[in-house]
Amino acid sequence: MMKPLFNSQEEKAYENLKVSCERFGYEVFAKIRVADVLPIEASGISTDLYSFALKSHFDFVVYDSLRTPLFAVEFDGPTHLKTNQARRDAKKDELCKRFKFPLLRTIQSHISKKYRNLTILSWIVEVYHLETAFNEAQEKGLIPY
Numbered sequence: 001m002m003k004p005l006f007n008s009q010e011e012k013a014y015e016n017l018k019v020s021c022e023r024f025g026y027e028v029f030a031k032i033r034v035a036d037v038l039p040i041e042a043s044g045i046s047t048d049l050y051s052f053a054l055k056s057h058f059d060f061v062v063y064d065s066l067r068t069p070l071f072a073v074e075f076d077g078p079t080h081l082k083t084n085q086a087r088r089d090a091k092k093d094e095l096c097k098r099f100k101f102p103l104l105r106t107i108q109s110h111i112s113k114k115y116r117n118l119t120i121l122s123w124i125v126e127v128y129h130l131e132t133a134f135n136e137a138q139e140k141g142l143i144p145y
Contacts, residue, residue, distance in 0.1 A: 035053040104124060
């Protein structure tokens with residue numbers, strides 16, 4: 001029997017993220033290899049991190065309409081508390097920090113609890129979009145610094 005792409009919680013996170021992102025013209029892709037997002041080639045990172053980036057993936061990557069990656073989302077279920085998974089998470093965090101690529105770690109309550117008709121995950125996507133739009137408006141001189 002073939003394996004499904006998502007477990008049930010990842011499926012809920014994906015659906016929530018997809019709906020939230022579509023409002024702003026963003027696309028969500030699942031299980032994208034870290035090395036396909038981050039410019040690891042000739043970057044000076046350690047052999048260990050380089051190898052990890054080639055073998056690991058982001059749960060979800062959000063792209064703009066030009067298919068430029070904007071940020072990644074990691075759904076951290078109960079297995080992320082285990083030592084081996086925690087080490088892998090730390091490596092992914094280190095890579096994202098090194099390349100200044102936003103990484104959101106989310107948990108089950110971020111997709112199940114709602115406030116003002118938004119989940120926490122949806123709210124974060126909205127805030128990301130608003131910040132991006134605000135910064136662009138400032139750069140264009142439409143909003144003073």
